[in-house]
Amino acid sequence: MSNANQFCTFYLDRLLFGVELQKVQEVIRYQDVTRVPLAPRVVSGLINLRGQIVTAVDLRKRLDLPERPEGKLPMNVVMRTEDGGVSLQVDEIGDVVEVSEESSEEVPPTLQGVARELIKSACKLQDRLLLVLDIEKSCQFSENPAQVQRLV
């Protein structure tokens, strides 16, 4: 019953991803973003979180998924990192999920490129697959993401 098995989950392009619950500072709705010119493409900009300046990373771009459709506002999953706060912008928030050790599997070999680096493991849930993200790497954005094969 260790906390390390609890994940905060969210949807991106109808795929289900998860991050360790412990590392999540908070989850909040869409916040206005101030863009940062000259920043890497995946950086949407900066968010004012009750006085704390948090860097918002568009996770779709980070994972090289197709762009979010017009009009759909992203939710924010704010992660605690040593570098201050980083907010991952996602489509929708899912539930908090607890997984057992056994259901964890290797990342399917069909996953190539960026996704492969950022996804630590895959977990079998009742009716779908949960892709667990490597938080450190996901919050890094100083390099350009490589071209990636579509996930599905």
Next chain:
Amino acid sequence: MSDTEIVREFLVESYENLDLLDRELVSLEKDPTKQETLASIFRTIHTIKGTCGFLGFSKLEAVAHAGENLLSLLRDRRLELTPEIATALLKMVDATRQMLGSVEKMGSEGERDDRALIAELERLQKKARPTEESTGAPTAQQKEPEKPAEAAVPSLGEILMQKGLVNEGQVVSALVRQEEGDPRRLGEILVEQGAAKPQEVLEAIQTQEAARGGASEGTIRVDVGLLDKLMNLVGELVLARNQILQFTNATESSGLLGTSQRLNLITTELQEGVMKTRMQPIGNIWSKFPRTVRDVAVSCGKQVRIEMEGRDTELDKTIIEAIKDPLTHLVRNAVDHGIERPEVRVAAGKPAEGWLHLRAFHEGGQVNIEISDDGAGLDCEKIRQKAMQKGIVTSEQAVRMSDREVMGLIFLPGFSTAEKVTNVSGRGVGMDVVKTNIEKIGGTVDVQSKPGQGTTVRMKIPLTLAIIPALIVSDGGDRYAIPQVSLLELVRLEGRQARTGIEMVHGAPVHRLRGRLLPLVYLKRELKTNAKQAGEKTEGQGKKTRIENLEKLDFELARAKHLLWKSRLREFLDGKSSLTEAEAGSHKSCALGKWLYGGGQEEYGDLQEMRDLEQVHMQLHMLVREIIGHQGAKHQAAAEEAFQRVGLLSDRIVGLLTALERELEERQAINIVVLQADDRQFGLVVSDINDTEEIVVKPLSKQLKSINTFAGATIMGDGTVALILDVLGFAQRASVVSEVRDRALTEKAVERQAASSEHHSYLLFAGPDDARMALPLGTLARLEEFQRTQVERSGTKWVTQYRGEILSLVSLSDVLEERRQRPRNTDYRVTAEGTAPLQVLVCSHDGRRVGLVVERILDIVEDEASVKSAASRRGVLHSAVVNGKVTEILDVPAILQAAERGRIADTQPVEVGA
């Protein structure tokens, strides 16, 4: 107090004591007979020894003990202080410091062996004279208490007696009562006895407090972390205050206004107060320097005297931390490299002892720190040589650089003219680190020197890092903050000035500011261009381009056209002319309508004038149609009535158009923010200038820090985030400030490069006799076709009117040497070949333009044309293989010369470029 706390206190106090020892030992060296200093030193070591023993640090205790013994001999005048002894004592201080460091990190003194040091200290003791009459001053000193005595605080009884309110007898009897067990305080007893009134006692107590307060230290130790936390909170408070001010500016409630004003004042004071808590006098770092200078001087065999001015100048703690190392390096440098050896100095007529002067003072919102020495100064020649040697500058650059610029070179990484690399300095890693560290905290560093006389390094550092005044500008809907410290002035160009104020020099926009050329940078361009490079898709990109392509509305025309309606309708109503509904058009199809709905609304829709204009314009067109309708239905009266209204509407439209025109002109105004970076000035063009505000600097994520354009971010009064511009980084990125401070150099390089690459593009054409020839594309201005009828004669030349000038036409067959050796004179007007238009290559060279008439234009190719052979005839540069075929490359300047003279001169062919 727990054990760790005790140890921590011990460490803090001991470090302070060691620093004190450093200072005192150095001061003692200069004046070995000062008893006070000796006594103080002895006491300090004694204290350290005692506490070490108490805490069980035996190694520390042993070392301190040896030192103490040596010192007691000095204090007793049985030994005289020699440099050897001083060095040994200083070594002891160092060893102690190191052991304390171990305790701090690991909790124990570590694996040290200080036996050698202890032995040395003991050896030096042996030189002592036997015990002399140890009476008098030394003994008196010995009897002094361990702790420095607190200045006597008078007792209550004494104060009351002094004031004459009680007599000695009363005090004594009260004291006796106390000793007998009366638990009350002296004051109470006296009052009860009727010896003194309560008021008098209270005043006496206050006097005592005052005395006590003055005597004891009015300071308190505070954990630095706590102060940082306070600073952060104050920063947040400043932000919240800014937000509240924004709201109250919009409110009418006087109560709210008054309260928020108070909040404003209090916050400002609180901010200042908290900032002060973090201010430390620079003397804190400087106090270590006498020791440093002494050590370096001794190891280099030099004599140096250090003077410090402005020790009390206060700096924020973080700044002090940041400049500690750079200052130390500069001081060591000055002694090691600046000051000469005593013999050299004397030979140069200077006193044998070198002089190092440290000076700190506040000026213009910044702290200035100067380090001057009277040493040999910087050898500019040597620096120049070294720079050329290292390839940092070319020889021509080196010659052109001013002395000041040459001195600036020492700040480049890897630069050092030191003959020897000592372990003090000379490795060439110092000065550039100094500059980087100073610049990191927003400061500047500068060096000046007079050879033979000395050097001065000057630093300017902003007073605070966290809260700074800034100018807010907006561009493209985003707001940016520019630190006021870099701001020089604001320039606004309106109307005609806006159009003429910006000139182009070498392809770069500049503005003439009071005679000087100010390079301009467009904020929008600098930030957006690179966004595109990163592949970012800017939403509404399509929208933006449409607006950019928005045709400027011709206001004059629009006004005239709409005035015309009146007369047109009049004529129509009078039956003099006809007008159909279709001709009247809808409000969308006339020129104004097209502009309005084609983007004018999007761009300027927020202006009241626009909205009104749209309304009235629609009404007018509707009315016109109405009139036509009425007329058609023969309702004369109605038509006339409607016509009356037309007049009013059309006048209104004209008025609105004029107002709009003025608004738009205003908008076309150009705002230039004149900034300073690294001693260079440049102008930043922005669309709007907002306010100046005090902003709280919030750091950017480490990953974003590498974009050196931004120094941080801040939260504006309305909660949105604004980026803070790093003026120096921005300037470097925009290439307004370059590493080698000579822009002309880079331009030359670019030109040369451009010239050399142009040689590789050629225009192929058929010359006389269908000879295959080519022309370097760079000399070609345009390709034109002229009708033969356009050709005219001017004197002996054939010319044509071209783009507002008279262009001479030259036929290559006239000018090029041929086998025929007979000059030809082509007549363009009459030709047997028919009336085909002339193919003309308009070439420019040296500002002159000439049209070269050729038979046929073949192609434009890019080729290295590396295979060359000598010129085949005059007027030809050389033959080369272009596109696989042998081609003659035309020598344009020669051709031009020939054209002017009518024939090829008997001179050597002129080389182009090379």
